[in-house]
Amino acid sequence: MKLFDVYPLFNIEIVQGKGCHVYDKEGNEYLDLYGGHAVISVGHSHPTYVKAISEQVAKLGFYSNSVINSLQQTLADKLGVACGYDEYALFLINSGAEANENALKLASFHNGKRRVLAFKHSFHGRTSAAVRVTDNPKIIAPVNEGLDVTYLPLNDPYAVEAELKKGDVSSVIIEGIQGIGGIQLPTDEFMRSLRELCTKYEAVLILDEIQSGYGRSGKFFAHQYAGIRPDLITMAKGIANGFPMGAVLISPMFKPVYGMLGTTFGGNHLACAAAIAVLNIMNEENLVVNAGKVGAYLMEQLRQLPGIKEVRGRGLMIGVEFEESIKEIRSRLLFDEKVFTGVAGTNTIRLLPPLCLTLDEAAEFIRRFRHVLGLKA
Numbered sequence: 001m002k003l004f005d006v007y008p009l010f011n012i013e014i015v016q017g018k019g020c021h022v023y024d025k026e027g028n029e030y031l032d033l034y035g036g037h038a039v040i041s042v043g044h045s046h047p048t049y050v051k052a053i054s055e056q057v058a059k060l061g062f063y064s065n066s067v068i069n070s071l072q073q074t075l076a077d078k079l080g081v082a083c084g085y086d087e088y089a090l091f092l093i094n095s096g097a098e099a100n101e102n103a104l105k106l107a108s109f110h111n112g113k114r115r116v117l118a119f120k121h122s123f124h125g126r127t128s129a130a131v132r133v134t135d136n137p138k139i140i141a142p143v144n145e146g147l148d149v150t151y152l153p154l155n156d157p158y159a160v161e162a163e164l165k166k167g168d169v170s171s172v173i174i175e176g177i178q179g180i181g182g183i184q185l186p187t188d189e190f191m192r193s194l195r196e197l198c199t200k201y202e203a204v205l206i207l208d209e210i211q212s213g214y215g216r217s218g219k220f221f222a223h224q225y226a227g228i229r230p231d232l233i234t235m236a237k238g239i240a241n242g243f244p245m246g247a248v249l250i251s252p253m254f255k256p257v258y259g260m261l262g263t264t265f266g267g268n269h270l271a272c273a274a275a276i277a278v279l280n281i282m283n284e285e286n287l288v289v290n291a292g293k294v295g296a297y298l299m300e301q302l303r304q305l306p307g308i309k310e311v312r313g314r315g316l317m318i319g320v321e322f323e324e325s326i327k328e329i330r331s332r333l334l335f336d337e338k339v340f341t342g343v344a345g346t347n348t349i350r351l352l353p354p355l356c357l358t359l360d361e362a363a364e365f366i367r368r369f370r371h372v373l374g375l376k377a
């Protein structure tokens, strides 16, 4: 049987990982500034993480959501403390798209309205509603077109108010920092306006922190720089360091009803063990602070390099935009310098390393990057 060929692949097979490094089957070592697409939070094969998953699977990997799973409550307690939302409720699923799908549904169940406001260049996933609020017509199939969505420019509160005034908007969904859109930051003032406007017009504010959350920005959630509290917050990626898991944080204004949401796999024992280990490691190793510190160092160093159009980001979510295509630079970083990086559009390199990246590893990346750009070490 062939694999359904939807991914353009690099001719590299990664078979092992440790900390911020991965290894291919020929034994080459790569510096991981990509984190497998912002997924690796506490580093590859962290011993605490490996132990937690191994011990859990030896006891019980899965049982259904029809019986008590106290690991879910342990996770909720630790997460509430870590992110500062302990009065919110937690709903667990398996991916980022599912998190947004459930958030959009919850909003609409809550206020009975239908239309959603999303932003230009947004990405929210590939399931039915999540893909429909994604600003990329190429990945929206005709069956997804039912949901009524209006895309607005980022950082324009007047455009948002003009739509909210019409009274039919159920929710506004926005990324803490746009990832696939090229590391575009909503301003703190815009976030505060969104909060006020959503309250005024009784629309639900959904913060997609799937890429920008879980410590990546140097705060637990990127929207915390603006000091706002959204109604729903979606998470995935770093939450379980690669074990598939997604989550929605739900404000107390939403009242749960039996059967309103549900999932077979969501919140299973193994996923919870992985996510609890992640929070323990983040806490012990102070990884949110580390992301802020190492990210600031990287951005300061990158801003000194000639030939770069703009460096944007917060913490370890960094976009390095060039005037021209970065295809060649990224390929040379990977094949000549053995550094994994991400991309956004054609001209922006995206850095999404594990949150445990050290200053030495960051300096090593800068050294290799300078080499690719033809600058002196």
Ligand SMILES: Cc1ncc(COP(=O)(O)O)c(C=O)c1O
Residues within 6 Å of the ligand: 095, 096, 097, 098, 100, 123, 124, 125, 126, 175, 179, 180, 208, 209, 210, 211, 212, 236, 237
């Ligand atoms: C901001 C954002 N939202 C949602 C998603 C979808 O997450 P998943 O691929 O886990 O469904 C992604 C994935 O890249 C994302 O970056």
